Amino acid sequence: MTKITACTVDCGDACSLLVDVEKQSVRGNPRHPFTKGFCCRKGARYFERLNSDERIVTPLIRDGESFRTASWDEAMALVAEKLNAARAVPESILHIHGHGYRGVLSKASSIFFGRMGASTIHGALCENTGVTACLKDFGALNHNDPEDILNASRIVNWGRDMTRCSVHQLALIHKARKRGVEVLTISPGGDDTPEFSDVNIVIRPGTDRFLAAAVLKLYLEAGDLNPWVLTRTANWPALRGLIDGCSLAELTSACEVPTADVEMLYDWYADTGNVASILGWGLQRHSYGGENVRFINALAMISGHIGISGGGAYFNISSGRNLGSWDHLVAGETPPRREFLVQNLGEEMRRADPPVEFIWVDGHNVVNQAPDSLSTADAFRKPFVVCVDGFMHDTALTADVILPPALLFEREDVLGSFVHNYINYCGKAVEPRGESRNDFEILNDLDSRLVAPIGLPDQEACIRESLKQEDFSLEELRENGFVKAHHPYIAFENMEFGHMDGLYRFPESLTPEPERDPAYPLQLLTVLRGKSLHSQMSEADQRGVPIVWVSRQNPAWAALNPAQDAYLVTPQGAMQVQVETLKDLHPRAVIMRRGGWMKYGHNANVLIKPEMTDMGNGTAYYSQTCRLENR
Structure with a gap:
């Protein structure tokens, strides 16, 4: 029997999948316009994760330095006892949720603990820097339809290794190249970008803003500026002043790219035809990652390649923009909450007053993924920690109770993508392994044991509510496996931007790289x-x-x-x-x-x-x- 589902892990492709239950095989849905019948090897091999001998499939309770198996009743009774006590001081509860599991139902824990007034985290380990940069520039988070890249004359890829992070975008690149479209990739190297590139430029890591600024310098020197484009901007004089204040030699030295390569990149943007710019998600993982993204966007804008077919700057869209919220189905309001900066979680917890006494972690191996992991692990030693996960990773090792969740293919949900505009149905294809339960059921069980329950709604009601924004029915979604939300094929057409005045905003600072430390070069x-x-x-x-x-x-x-x-x-x-x-x-x-x-x-x-x-x-x-x- 074959069932339709979708991948809910932290990947923008958000593949629609067909699962053969008897053969335990997975393939991409051939009817899905973006997935197109194939998926990455991570998804194709997911049954290895479901069936892994390493998987936790029964609740575990800490017993000294090790864990012992427990019934759900024993584990949840212990968790409820600790949580009921901690609710006397809501700030002493810390809830941490990540994107290890995406979907509208994955938000349940955030709503549940939010209504309690529990502490939470802020800051970002992934895309917020680039998202903020794009919002500053365009006034809205949008890009052309992924398929429009086939209409480009040339593609400039700023560091996205699509062999590892987006096989469907890679397939579009291969298709474009077969049509004669050339691809230039800029990266520090050491990746597989040469596989899909005609030209590669090696750059000093984290200095893309200087390379983009150097190309802008050549535009100024050539006088090759479109007056109409400049009328669609709010602060062109500020950017011009920045560029005028730098020499080409200074800019090329900062990014360690030869002048000949800068001139070649200028030719790619300035020649006739349309240029699509793809921005890698690693660009933002530097101290001045926001400036990196903003200067690349500025180059795409000045060269006249925004708001047209075959052009555009591809970074991110919001995976939730096509789905409505269901938190209003839960009674009450979310009070103001104490927040801990996730990048510095260990140190912030040590300074906390009142101290953290209870931690609930789901969808996030936060001890492993945040910087200074040893500090975070140490801070987790004192509070009572509940980890909802199926594997004994670094965060689970700090827990007092581990609750095994149902994983992909074992639960129903609905999700969007941060690359394309399809809403996918994630159907339940197989029963949860062992005693695993889906996250929503776990929270409902806990809620029923609280002195003052929160009152979560029915799971299906939450899914139906989330679909109202685009006026799709759950029945339609279950039958087809996906629907497409309504967004313009071309983002910012006619250079109409999301700011109140409709104009584009350029960056107004270009920050030098810190000097290299001779001890750590x-x-x-x-x-x-x-x-x-x-x-x-x-x-x-x-x-x-x-x-x-x-x-x-x-x-x-x-x-x-x-x-x-x-x-x-x-x-x-x-x-x-x-x-x-x-x-x-x-x-x-x-x-x-x-x-x-x-x-x-x-x-x-x-x-x-x-x-x-x-x-x-x-x-x-x-x-x-x-x-x-x-x-």
């Missing part, structure tokens, strides 16, 4: 894996010493003695690594794949300092300096 980039998403990986894949990659031109490579152990060192600490080489990688970059677990010595976040980006309260993971040495 390299830059650590914790980039995506191809086989697994973030920390959702097998324990068996984390045996041995983690690998880092450098260029043979990296000054550390020649200095390392292969007969001795190598260590990756930052001001936060050191970890043993195996060093391998990659060609065409920037000579100051050190690449390590993200998501490894701390308990196996594979988690780079123990070495990364909590540092915020310039906007959107994002996390500057990629600005972490480091060195490699023998010990």
Whole structure:
């Protein structure tokens, strides 16, 4: 029997999937206009995760340094006892929810604990920096329909490795190239972007704003400006003053890109035809990540490639913009809540007054994913911690109670995408394994045991309410597996922007990169894996010493003695690594794949300092300096 469902993990492709229950096989839905019959290997192999011997399928309660199995009744009675006591001081409760599970029902825990007045987190570990930058520029978060990229004359890819993060965008790129569209990629290298690129420019990590500014400098020097485009902007003199105040040599030196490559990039934008710009999500993971995004947007704007078919700047849309909220179905209001900055969670918890006494974590391996992981793990030792997860990862190890949730294919939900405009139906294809329950049922059970229940509505009522915004029925969605929301095919057509005056906004600052610290002259980039998403990986894949990659031109490579152990060192600490080489990688970059677990010595976040980006309260993971040495 084949059932329609959809992927709810933290990926913009949000694939519509067909699951063969008997064969336990997964393939992309051929009827879905974006999924088009295929999916990534992470989705295709998801039954390996469901059936893993490592999966937790019964509640666990801490017993000293280990855990013992428990019934749901025993586990929930203990959790309810602790939560009822903590509600005397609502701020002493901390709720942490992440995007490990996306969908309208995944919001239940946030609404549930919000009504209590529990503390929560703010800040972002992912896209908020780039989102904020785009909102400052365009006044709204939008981009052309993904299919419109087939109408481009040329494509400039600013660092998105689509072999690992969006196989369907990659398929569109391959299709465009077959039509004769050329692709230029700008990145620090060490990725698989040459697979789909005609030209590659290697850039110093985190300095894309200077390269974009250098191309803008060439536009000014050539006088190659469209007067009508400038009339659609609110603050062109400010940007012009910034660019006039910099020499081309200063800008090319800052990004470490040869002048010849800058001139080539100018030709790509200035030549006849339409240019689509794709912005990678790593651009924002630097101290001045917001400026990086804003200057690339500014280049796309000045060159006249915004608001037209075959052009546009592709960063993000909101995955929830096509779905309504259902929180009004829950009685009461959400009071003001204390917030902890997620990038610096351990330190903020240590300073908290009143102290945190109860933590509920769901959809988020926060101990593993936030910087300074050791500090967060230490802060989790005192409170009573409930972790809703099916694997014994770094956050679960800090818990007093672990509650096993139903996973993908084992629950019903509805979700949107941050890449395309389809609403997907995530049907329940198989029964939850063991004693696992879906998150909504877990919360309902807990609610029934509280002295003052919150009162969650029926799951189906929540889904139906979320579909009212676009006036789709749940029956239609269940039958078809997807529906398309109504948005313009071309974003900002005729250069009408989302600001009140309809005009575009340019950045008004160009911040220099910090001077390199001679003690830590390299830059650590914790980039995506191809086989697994973030920390959702097998324990068996984390045996041995983690690998880092450098260029043979990296000054550390020649200095390392292969007969001795190598260590990756930052001001936060050191970890043993195996060093391998990659060609065409920037000579100051050190690449390590993200998501490894701390308990196996594979988690780079123990070495990364909590540092915020310039906007959107994002996390500057990629600005972490480091060195490699023998010990």
